[in-house]
Each structure stands twice: as C-alpha cells, then as structure tokens.
Amino acid sequence: MTQFLPVALEHASRLINHGPTVLVTSAHGERRNVMAAAWSMPVEFTPPRIAVVIDKNTYTRELVAASGRLGICVPGAALVDLTYAVGTTSGRDTDKFDAFGIQSLQGPVLGVPLIEAGCAAWLECRLISEPHTEDAYDTCFAEVVAAAADPRVFADGHWNVDASNVDLHTIHHLGAGKFVRASGMQQAKAIGQ
Numbered sequence: 024m025t026q027f028l029p030v031a032l033e034h035a036s037r038l039i040n041h042g043p044t045v046l047v048t049s050a051h052g053e054r055r056n057v058m059a060a061a062w063s064m065p066v067e068f069t070p071p072r073i074a075v076v077i078d079k080n081t082y083t084r085e086l087v088a089a090s091g092r093l094g095i096c097v098p099g100a101a102l103v104d105l106t107y108a109v110g111t112t113s114g115r116d117t118d119k120f121d122a123f124g125i126q127s128l129q130g131p132v133l134g135v136p137l138i139e140a141g142c143a144a145w146l147e148c149r150l151i152s153e154p155h156t157e158d159a160y161d162t163c164f165a166e167v168v169a170a171a172a173d174p175r176v177f178a179d180g181h182w183n184v185d186a187s188n189v190d191l192h193t194i195h196h197l198g199a200g201k202f203v204r205a206s207g208m209q210q211a212k213a214i215g216q
C-alpha cells in the first residue's frame with residue numbers, strides 16, 4: 024500500500040466534493056464502528072466543515088454523539104463489497120472491523136479509527152454540537168481537523184482518476200447495492216469571449 028500523504032485543510036473539501044459514498048468511522052471507549060454513508064458534503068470553507076447524514080437509529084450515531092468525533096473514509100472501487108457490507112449490518116452486536124477484517128489506524132488529532140487500505144482518502148472530524156437540532160435531524164455537522172489521501176489518486180490538492188488507479192476510483196451509490204465508479208475524467212478548457 025502506498026503511504027497516504029497529508030492533505031491541506033483548505034483542500035479537504037475536494038475529497039468529498041464530488042459526492043462519493045463514504046465510510047463513517049467512530050469510537051468511544053473500547054467500542055468502535057464503521058458504516059456506509061452516501062449522503063455527505065462540504066458546507067463551509069474556513070475552517071472546513073462538512074455535513075453527513077447519520078440516521079439517529081444507527082450505532083454509529085450513538086458513538087459519534089458520545090465521543091464528539093468521527094472519521095470520513097473514502098473507499099475506492101476495490102471496497103464496493105465491504106462498503107455494502109458495513110452499510111447493511113449494525114455494529115451494535117458485532118465489531119465490524121473484526122468481522123470484515125478491516126485494518127485501522129488512529130487519527131493524528133482525535134484518535135478516530137481511520138481506514139487506509141483500499142481507501143483513496145480520509146478526513147478526521149470533530150462533531151459540531153448542535154443542541155437544537157440533535158434530536159430532530161439525522162444530519163450531523165463536523166469540522167475537519169486532519170485529512171490525508173493516497174497520492175496515486177489525489178495529489179497537490181487534485182484528483183487524478185485514470186486507468187492506472189481504477190481500484191482507487193471513488194464509488195457512488197445508485198441504490199440496491201449498485202454503484203458507479205468516478206471515471207472518464209475530463210478537463211474543462213476555456214471557451215468563448
């Protein structure tokens with residue numbers, strides 16, 4: 024596995040700007056968990072803040088609320104099956120890291136479990152407490168405190184999606200376990216005047 028490189032916080036939004044399905048990681052005390060989320064997006068520039076929808080009934084939500092932190096890992100195409108698996112099982116009774124053989128490392132700032140093997144990038148995030156919305160909404164807001172990416176697919180603040188890194192192309196859920204890969208990258212050129 025190629026070593027991940029830090030991503031400048033001002034570029035962190037680019038890691039999820041294009042709407043990839045992500046893995047939301049969490050931990051509190053001895054407990055840890057991971058689930059799939061198709062709904063996440065950047066919402067603020069500086070400091071970088073994101074929104075991610077985490078159903079109030081999930082175990083992930085419980086751990087995120089208790090710990091005030093979460094990880095957003097961006098799986099590559101090689102992790103389609105794993106992404107679907109962690110999105111269709113609950114960690115309430117099983118440690119999904121053990122059950123699915125997922126290796127994790129500790130985030131540099133908050134110690135959130137983060138996944139690199141098979142992922143294109145990760146963002147370590149601090150939950151923004153929103154007492155007036157906490158009980159009503161599934162949407163969670165969080166500030167990105169650290170980010171890193173596999174330089175084969177994201178380097179110098181930009182994605183590079185081509186035939187050489189298919190396994191790291193991000194995945195986008197169409198529903199019912201069907202995904203498409205981000206591919207066929209086109210560079211827009213200046214036109215007109």
Ligand SMILES: Cc1cc2nc3c(=O)[nH]c(=O)nc-3n(C[C@H](O)[C@H](O)[C@H](O)COP(=O)(O)O)c2cc1C
Binds near residue numbers: 078081
């Ligand atoms: C591809 C995919 C995308 C999903 N996206 C979301 C999402 O954006 N938000 C959400 O709350 N649940 C989403 N889910 C469902 C959760 O991943 C699922 O409820 C999971 O079992 C929760 O696990 P937990 O109870 O261990 O936290 C998605 C599931 C799949 C398979």
